[in-house]
Amino acid sequence: MTRLRYIGKRLLYVVLTLWGVSLLLFLLLHSLPSSPGELMLGEGATPDQVVAINHTLGYDRPMVIQYSSYLTGLFQGDLGTSYLFHRPVSEELGIALPVTLKLAVYALVLDILVAVSLATLAAMNKNKPIDHAIRAIPLVGIGMPPFWTGTILLVIFAVGLKVLPAGGLQDGIVGNLRSLFLPALTQTIVASAILTRSLRQSILEVLQSDYILSARAKGVRGFRLVVRHILPNAIVPTLSLLSVLFAGLIGGVLITESVFGLPGIGSMVVRAFQVYDIPLVSGITLVTAALILLMNLLLDVLYSILDPRVTLR
Amino acid sequence: MKPKRLVIVAVAVSFALVTSACTQAADGGNEATGKNLTVAEPLDFTDLSPDGSFLRSTDSQIVTLVADSLYRINKDDHIEPAIADAMPTISADQLNWTIKLRPDVTFSNHTPLTSADVKFSLDNAKKGVQQGKLFKAIESIATPDSHTVVIHTRSKNATLLWALTNYPGAILPKNFGGKSESEFYQKPIGAGPFIIDERKPGTDLKLVRNATYYGTKAKLDSIIFVAVTDPNARVLRLRSGEVDLVDDPPLQQVSQLKSNSSFQVVSRPVGVMRLGLNTAKPPLDDLHVRRAISLALDRDSIVKAALRGGGSKACSWVSATFLRGYQPQFGCTTELVQAKTELAQSAYPNGTSFSLVYDSADSLMPLTAQIVQSDLAKIGISVNLNGTTNQLYKAALTNKSFQGRFSLFALPGDPGLSINNYIATTAEGTSSKLVPHITEEYQQSLATFDEAARFKIYDNVMNEIAENSDAVGLYSPNKLWASSSKVVGASILPTNKLNFADIDLAP
Numbered sequence: 001m002t003r004l005r006y007i008g009k010r011l012l013y014v015v016l017t018l019w020g021v022s023l024l025l026f027l028l029l030h031s032l033p034s035s036p037g038e039l040m041l042g043e044g045a046t047p048d049q050v051v052a053i054n055h056t057l058g059y060d061r062p063m064v065i066q067y068s069s070y071l072t073g074l075f076q077g078d079l080g081t082s083y084l085f086h087r088p089v090s091e092e093l094g095i096a097l098p099v100t101l102k103l104a105v106y107a108l109v110l111d112i113l114v115a116v117s118l119a120t121l122a123a124m125n126k127n128k129p130i131d132h133a134i135r136a137i138p139l140v141g142i143g144m145p146p147f148w149t150g151t152i153l154l155v156i157f158a159v160g161l162k163v164l165p166a167g168g169l170q171d172g173i174v175g176n177l178r179s180l181f182l183p184a185l186t187q188t189i190v191a192s193a194i195l196t197r198s199l200r201q202s203i204l205e206v207l208q209s210d211y212i213l214s215a216r217a218k219g220v221r222g223f224r225l226v227v228r229h230i231l232p233n234a235i236v237p238t239l240s241l242l243s244v245l246f247a248g249l250i251g252g253v254l255i256t257e258s259v260f261g262l263p264g265i266g267s268m269v270v271r272a273f274q275v276y277d278i279p280l281v282s283g284i285t286l287v288t289a290a291l292i293l294l295m296n297l298l299l300d301v302l303y304s305i306l307d308p309r310v311t312l313r
Numbered sequence: 314m315k316p317k318r319l320v321i322v323a324v325a326v327s328f329a330l331v332t333s334a335c336t337q338a339a340d341g342g343n344e345a346t347g348k349n350l351t352v353a354e355p356l357d358f359t360d361l362s363p364d365g366s367f368l369r370s371t372d373s374q375i376v377t378l379v380a381d382s383l384y385r386i387n388k389d390d391h392i393e394p395a396i397a398d399a400m401p402t403i404s405a406d407q408l409n410w411t412i413k414l415r416p417d418v419t420f421s422n423h424t425p426l427t428s429a430d431v432k433f434s435l436d437n438a439k440k441g442v443q444q445g446k447l448f449k450a451i452e453s454i455a456t457p458d459s460h461t462v463v464i465h466t467r468s469k470n471a472t473l474l475w476a477l478t479n480y481p482g483a484i485l486p487k488n489f490g491g492k493s494e495s496e497f498y499q500k501p502i503g504a505g506p507f508i509i510d511e512r513k514p515g516t517d518l519k520l521v522r523n524a525t526y527y528g529t530k531a532k533l534d535s536i537i538f539v540a541v542t543d544p545n546a547r548v549l550r551l552r553s554g555e556v557d558l559v560d561d562p563p564l565q566q567v568s569q570l571k572s573n574s575s576f577q578v579v580s581r582p583v584g585v586m587r588l589g590l591n592t593a594k595p596p597l598d599d600l601h602v603r604r605a606i607s608l609a610l611d612r613d614s615i616v617k618a619a620l621r622g623g624g625s626k627a628c629s630w631v632s633a634t635f636l637r638g639y640q641p642q643f644g645c646t647t648e649l650v651q652a653k654t655e656l657a658q659s660a661y662p663n664g665t666s667f668s669l670v671y672d673s674a675d676s677l678m679p680l681t682a683q684i685v686q687s688d689l690a691k692i693g694i695s696v697n698l699n700g701t702t703n704q705l706y707k708a709a710l711t712n713k714s715f716q717g718r719f720s721l722f723a724l725p726g727d728p729g730l731s732i733n734n735y736i737a738t739t740a741e742g743t744s745s746k747l748v749p750h751i752t753e754e755y756q757q758s759l760a761t762f763d764e765a766a767r768f769k770i771y772d773n774v775m776n777e778i779a780e781n782s783d784a785v786g787l788y789s790p791n792k793l794w795a796s797s798s799k800v801v802g803a804s805i806l807p808t809n810k811l812n813f814a815d816i817d818l819a820p
Contacts, residue, residue: 032705032708033705033708033709033712033714034707034708034711034712038708038711038712049442053442084359085359085514086359086360086495086498087514092514095514147543150546151545151546151549154546154549154553155549158549158550158553158555159549159552159553162553162554165553165555166546166549166550166552166553166555167541167546167549167550167555168516168517168539168541168555169516258542258543258546259543259545259546260546261353261539261540261541261542261543261546261550263357263513263514263516263540267540267542270542271356271357271359273702273703276707
């Protein structure tokens with residue numbers, strides 16, 4: 001199958017999966033015990049006011065009509081209007097999503113840098129104390145809840161040393177880098193252990209291969225050997241892990257954004273759930289699902305480019 | 314080149330990221346010049362309409378700073394004129410209220426504030442879903458001239474003056490200054506001490522001093538509100554010096570902050586946390602069971618454990634702060650023997666059980682629920698704790714499917730306003746048989762302009778609610794604000810809002 005046909009087929013699956021997600025979301029959110037009108041207006045509202053709000057929101061129409069109208073809107077790029085912010089969901093996502101993406105990408109870059117460094121060091125020193133330490137210490141990160149890790153980092157770098165901001169998102173590239181560093185590091189501490197262990201194993205396998213022996217026989221050594229021969233081959237099996245990590249990072253921002261006061265989709269979805277903002281919850285979930293699906297597709301295609309032995313089916 | 318070079322390169326890139334992140338040591342959110350206060354709030358701002366903001370204290374705080382009402386409650390809990398020039402003149406039949414406006418008031422866009430704006434605002438307030446009931450007594454509003462308003466009420470209403478102090482009655486420009494309602498509320502204007510300068514959805518909101526304010530001008534040049542949902546993170550920002558003031562610091566950190574001279578904490582009891590008992594659901598439809606519950610509760614222990622001493626016990630439906638010397642007649646002390654006697658008279662002499670629903674994410678409810686459970690076990694009432702999400706908790710309240718629940722309600726001012734809420738919500742979401750009787754007493758209080766006589770009616774209503782024990786007062790938690798020591802003059806007003814207009818920053 002040509003790469004283009006493969007991408008087309010996968011994109012079709014993405015659309016079908018998103019349709020499934022939208023249907024599941026719709027059914028779940030509409031099976032909640034109270035109507036949006038009741039929850040939005042609180043106890044002080046009269047039944048008439050509740051009915052009026054539900055009518056305005058179209059909640060009193062048959063569910064099939066509601067869903068088909070929602071789906072039509074989706075195809076036109078209309079994710080609805082947030083009950084909480086009284087603005088189109090797409091506008092809200094336009095503000096929050098870049099923050100979350102910046103954080104996820106920053107964390108992923110840090111994660112890769114940390115994992116490549118530690119995995120290389122560990123593999124090159126197999127079974128030496130440094131190898132044991134590298135394999136053991138990052139596991140502590142997995143065991144620590146992100147809100148705790150984040151708080152500890154804040155206490156050290158923001159309150160103690162005062163070298164980094166204690167939260168929020170500052171403007172500009174440097175401002176972004178500064179204010180997202182601790183949240184990204186929090187995510188990295190949690191996620192890097194998995195990537196480090198996987199990459200170390202992969203490097204060890206590559207080190208046993210004939211072409212490395214051959215490269216060494218030709219006199220290729222050190223940095224050149226690692227960069228040109230070991231890493232390109234060792235990193236391919238870990239690519240599939242990156243998509244899982246990315247999904248984990250997107251999920252992890254729920255807590256990290258709350259601890260660091262970042263205005264991303266993590267903070268937004270918490271607020272949206274609290275006030276029963278169905279359009280906002282649906283919009284965030286759909287966009288997040290689409291992001292993760294597209295990331296998977298991208299990495300699969302990248303996998304086939306980096307390793308010609310892989311066939312796309 | 315050795316393989317370790319790769320590690321060195323990776324470490325160097327990481328170091329570059331770290332150092333670029335760490336360049337320019339944290340300078341906080343404060344601007345370089347002027348008196349700029351940075352405040353960390355638990356929520357961002359969603360609805361800045363006077364009525365809609367009722368649901369979130371962060372929103373209503375902004376409304377009170379941007380738009381004044383006709384009257385205000387001063388530091389001593391007395392009403393004084395704000396946009397009004399003097400106290401109202403009430404006709405002999407007590408149905409017409411003539412209010413003169415100050416001649417020098419302009420909106421922050423320099424447009425003069427006139428009686429047409431007042432009429433528009435109060436007519437609009439009447440339509441409010443949340444607090445429109447406060448203004449329902451108003452039948453019509455006449456504007457004989459540009460600085461006189463005559464309010465005609467359907468019936469006598471002694472609490473209307475208090476309603477006119479409230480932010481749902483904030484005065485806005487007529488027809489929203491020519492904008493659509495939703496557009497206007499994105500960045501509302503009024504005649505308050507501050508103006509909204511910038512609003513970044515989801516992040517922060519900046520207020521600047523209103524230079525044309527008719528009253529005493531604010532000392533601060535600007536206030537930046539940032540949303541930090543995590544309470545510990547808010548305090549960390551205070552400790553790092555990035556913010557000057559923190560709303561709702563966690564109770565666990567209050568004593569630490571108080572003992573550190575770099576910080577200060579201001580507090581004031583607000584509202585009443587109540588145990589609502591659904592009188593439509595057995596066994597709570599039995600008056601003796603409810604009374605037994607009220608008598609068995611050890612409110613002092615609850616205050617100590619759940620509030621860590623940061624509040625006071627409450628024995629009435631409305632906070633004692635607003636009741637002016639009310640002496641509770643029932644349920645204020647733990648009477649286990651009497652509680653057992655009450656239970657023996659009920660249909661469940663050998664004990665019973667009920668389910669208590671609460672928001673498990675709330676800072677006070679889970680611990681309070683545990684203490685209630687342990688207190689009631691002493692008289693043979695078993696409480697099934699049902700901690701749930703905020704969303705499902707609200708659903709249980711609106712469906713009235715709960716047996717027992719908690720509620721924290723705070724409406725400052727005349728207790729009549731709160732009693733109106735008790736009636737409107739059919740007694741804490743329950744179907745209390747007491748409501749028709751209290752409605753009669755409430756109507757009587759509305760016609761009683763003599764304050765002492767009116768408060769006597771309120772005392773009676775409080776006693777009746779306590780005796781009926783459908784909404785059992787537990788405690789008044791303190792509203793808390795923590796600040797750095799350079800914040801001068803911060804205090805919590807009787808309206809439960811912080812006095813931002815009086816706050817100054819030490820150099």
